[in-house]
Amino acid sequence: MTLDPAKPQRISSQPAQPQSAQSQSAYSPRANSRLWEFYRTMRRIRCFEERVGELYVRGLSAGSMLHLSIGEEAAAAGVCAAMAPQDSFTTHHRGHGIFLARGADPNRMMAEIGGKAAGYCGGKGGSMHIADMQLGHLGANAIVGGGIPHVVGAGLSYKRLKRDAVSVAFFGDGAMQQGILYESLNMAALWSLPVVFVCVNNQYGMGTRIDRATAETDFTRRAAALGLAAAEADGEDVEAVHAAAAALIGGARRHRPAFLTVSCFRFYGHGRMDKSPYRTADEEAAGRRRDPVARARVELIARGLTDAAQVDSLDAEIEAEMNAAIDYTAAAAAPELAAMFRDVFAPGEPAPEPLADRLDRLLAEA
Amino acid sequence: MTLDPAKPQRISSQPAQPQSAQSQSAYSPRANSRLWEFYRTMRRIRCFEERVGELYVRGLSAGSMLHLSIGEEAAAAGVCAAMAPQDSFTTHHRGHGIFLARGADPNRMMAEIGGKAAGYCGGKGGSMHIADMQLGHLGANAIVGGGIPHVVGAGLSYKRLKRDAVSVAFFGDGAMQQGILYESLNMAALWSLPVVFVCVNNQYGMGTRIDRATAETDFTRRAAALGLAAAEADGEDVEAVHAAAAALIGGARRHRPAFLTVSCFRFYGHGRMDKSPYRTADEEAAGRRRDPVARARVELIARGLTDAAQVDSLDAEIEAEMNAAIDYTAAAAAPELAAMFRDVFAPGEPAPEPLADRLDRLLAEA
């Protein structure tokens, strides 16, 4: 597959490349398809996000700023499966699924979302600021577009340090209207960086459908106009997403920066409090029919790669794993108070003086 | 001429539309061409800018931040001639020519550049912050890209207040890499605003030639990808610029936002101190051959619209006018000190306390 920046490609559904299966599960129905692996990843994301919803209802989440990626599982699973272990990435505020697809530990993720010390960031980051350097996760971001330029910098590092790595920025359709995206696209193209920009187009930025945010919803043209390889993939079809991502990430590894937009649908509200009054039940029902998890399940069985019993059994295994993550989080300890003053600067560097210490000092003197 | 955003047009040279001549000069060689008027405007700009250079050498300019628009006269003259009296505009830091083309008084401009009280802004703005509400000049800007969104706001006002006006943003090729441009283009397209974006592409942003600032130098594609009408015009040919601008501004008046890029060459350094060591003498010589003023003069005579003597006579008249502007500036008074504390807020509103008053107050009390 060659990608010409001047002619953005639409990739709706392509047969998956035969590859060695990498399923980490006991079930590996067919060695020559990754669909089982993709399904497993997606099912884990779906289930994790449902449990995050439960966490919130049970009052165990740190705050209410929880953005679930239900409906977007194929973007996460398809793109991450095309990344190499040495690659890195940044995500937006709706990044749980992406990080899980990359191999995150649900316990530590859930604990972070609960603001617990055992979380990935010691409970100081929360849902919108999960990161993990071990897995190349350079960070989720609560600023729409905020993490996009970081992959340009990572690409610069890889190029200069001659590392065979690609950096991938994930962001939403809303970020397509943030100026910093264009600056970043331009730099990546100008410097031929090993960088891929992935727009998870779930049709909405909060209550605003994309056609109320922009007059031109074919995002590939924008990236192509700045000189990047650009493609669109159908987010209901995880194999299509993976194929497109594999081609673009492969190109980026050869210093051909790229842009991929994955069309999907945000099944639920923007955050946990949002009941989506701004869209019709019909629209929602139609959107939710574009379900990459359900479709993969049907495909798996239809192609004879597995049977319903095996899928149900995997689902149950995943369910148990994610339930355990809630229990883990519920039982985990809050960070100790002293943690608040750590990590403003590096250990050993002059640190901020706690208010209590300062007041003791001043009032003793007074 | 219809403009399809999907197919950006290149307009290199088109015959000027027969229009009633509007020359403000005594010389009106032919009533059916505006070239004489355009020439006069361009010649005045060229001469003004040369005098600004002299102002600097004579130590009469306020500071050294003087960006001359020599070589870019056709963009200024062509576009401004296509604007209606009720239209408004913002410019970048290289905006003297544009404002002159709009009808500015060279005396008040020069006085502003000299930081004198008689200047358009009372000497508080300077070369990079000239503005004049009477002529619809919403302001020059020292922030690359800073004035671009202001025309979006003006467009909103005109639409909402049902005024038959268009707002035009002028900026350089360097601003094509500023994120706020894309946000502004997108809003204008989304809301169908009466707005035109004009890129004066003089090939350089300081010492950086455009091909070192971006991988894709056809700027029209970017605007088209966001849904605007887009065209490119040859900045050596003032009639071509005018024709393109007239079509696009006409479209914008019917709420079809547009983008125009005018290709020209920055004859001299970025600022007065810059001797352009980053480009070759050959490149510079070739660039300066793309001289819209010289070309218009040749055309005027070749087409029999005038003769050399008449042009020389006009040139001399302009020379005298611009020399007078220097004298005016030299003789003008600096702003009085009290002016410093005015205009932070509107008259009658609480104003900042001058340091001297505050110190008097505190030290009297102490």
Added chain:
Amino acid sequence: MAAQEITYRDALRQALDDAMRDDETVVVIGEEVGRYGGAYGVTKDLIASYGEERLIDTPISEPAIIGAAVGAAMTGLRPVAELMYVDFLGLVMDQLANQAAKIRYMFGGQIGVPMVVRTQGGTGRSAGAQHSQSLEAWVMHTPGLRLAMPATAADAYHLLRHALTLPDPVVFIEHKALYARKERTDLAAPVAPWGQATIRRAGSDVTLVTYSRMVFTALEAAAALAERGIAAEVIDLRTLNPLDMATVAASVRRTGRAVVVTESCLTGGVAAELAARIGEECFDYLEDPVIRIAGEDVPIPVSPALESAAIPQPPVIISVVQRMLRR
């Protein structure tokens, strides 16, 4: 109109409603201000009365939102631009500080920029480091900007109404933890004028100077102090530009002691300006140094326990005052 229970949120909404009814040039522009009704519900249902032409939903393009408001304000509209979180100031300080704030001055007084930037800040929802800041100091340090930070519903209403009559740009910072706070008030009854501080509780032993949500923290501390026989005066500044030092200085000269309380982190914050001014203007009257009680000099952590420990709570105020007064 009689007194009624009203939330801070509804008071703001009422102010916008009344201003839009009275002044056709007022438009609201920002992310989710229209159909959604605002991320914190302040503009809820206004679109039904005023339409999409005046409640302008925008793309997620903060710099251009503020920039467009500047242009609109220069050409006949009176825009209210909503910045969803004050934390996003980092994206728009150029349009705010280099453009809106300086245009009247740079252009020699030719034109003003009558716009209001409504935004909200502060902690209280475990919204994390990028959604919980108190950044009023950046604004206060920018000549050309007015700055209002109402604490009460009545002030929310009246200060916003007044802001919408001013000839210059106003940054209007609400507090996310106050939106649901209810108050019994008659919005038709007058409040102190714009630019004037209000003494929320009178006292003679110490002056607590504050604004926005910390007014209630200070009042809580003052009530507890009263039980211990200490009379703390609580001053709500209401606007930081203009800054009503006259009221503050008069109070401190009476009490001889000042404690400044802010939610924003200490270093370089508004508390410093207040302490410096009190030090300058009340030097001969001070029994003790002016003490600043402010947020910790750390980013706001998401953990609820750490978040509330990162900002001043009543006990620290009580303890400081007791130690100052040695009782």
Added chain:
Amino acid sequence: MAAQEITYRDALRQALDDAMRDDETVVVIGEEVGRYGGAYGVTKDLIASYGEERLIDTPISEPAIIGAAVGAAMTGLRPVAELMYVDFLGLVMDQLANQAAKIRYMFGGQIGVPMVVRTQGGTGRSAGAQHSQSLEAWVMHTPGLRLAMPATAADAYHLLRHALTLPDPVVFIEHKALYARKERTDLAAPVAPWGQATIRRAGSDVTLVTYSRMVFTALEAAAALAERGIAAEVIDLRTLNPLDMATVAASVRRTGRAVVVTESCLTGGVAAELAARIGEECFDYLEDPVIRIAGEDVPIPVSPALESAAIPQPPVIISVVQRMLRR
């Protein structure tokens, strides 16, 4: 190496040159830093030694420049991002304050962002309201950022070298009016360590606390005061984060009087933080209120006469000290 005449500009250039030679991961990124050699010439000719790979000319995209530096710093490089004017902070505060400054903290200490943002500020070239500001207060109010503001060539060299060894982001603000200033110095000779203030002139009557170009304004005033028999001590803070209050407080406790001098406008500026801290820490030692002499609370006008009147000059310092000391 013996002492030699060196400009502030060349000292900075030397620091970059030495750091790039010693540390392969140091790269310089920004507008015109390569072929052009920097808008103010600081990176002149470095491209000849280190090539385009390490002197990275960028498009005019400030937010992405700082954002790219953040990403590069997280993945193995040590970028020096040049922001041509400190006034452009308004474009990059999100990447600086919400990203660079908070990443270590938000991510629980997993990683730091070892980058330096070099920029320059201040007046002196009639560069107008958008190119002449002193915005260090915005940076100082951001937990997670270090902040250096050298006055001398020797400090320019050593503070920049040190900044390029630190594990956290540093904002390094130069002064446009100092670049051409010459100094006789041996760059190999040590200076005070990072984070420590330096007493530029000793004196017992009053302490003048300042930094960056105002050090020389204060020294000029101190020299004039000496002729009048008044001994002013001049403290150059050198870094604002860390802030060396120990040196300041020790001095003020000795002299009993403090005047803070900054070029930035008064309200909400660094002078407020310094005055507040001196007030807190030296209360019992102060004979007079801490007086702030700062820039006027106005945008910087372009007219040269108004520009220089908008910032502190030696006569106002002299007059204030004389009036304080009643002689």
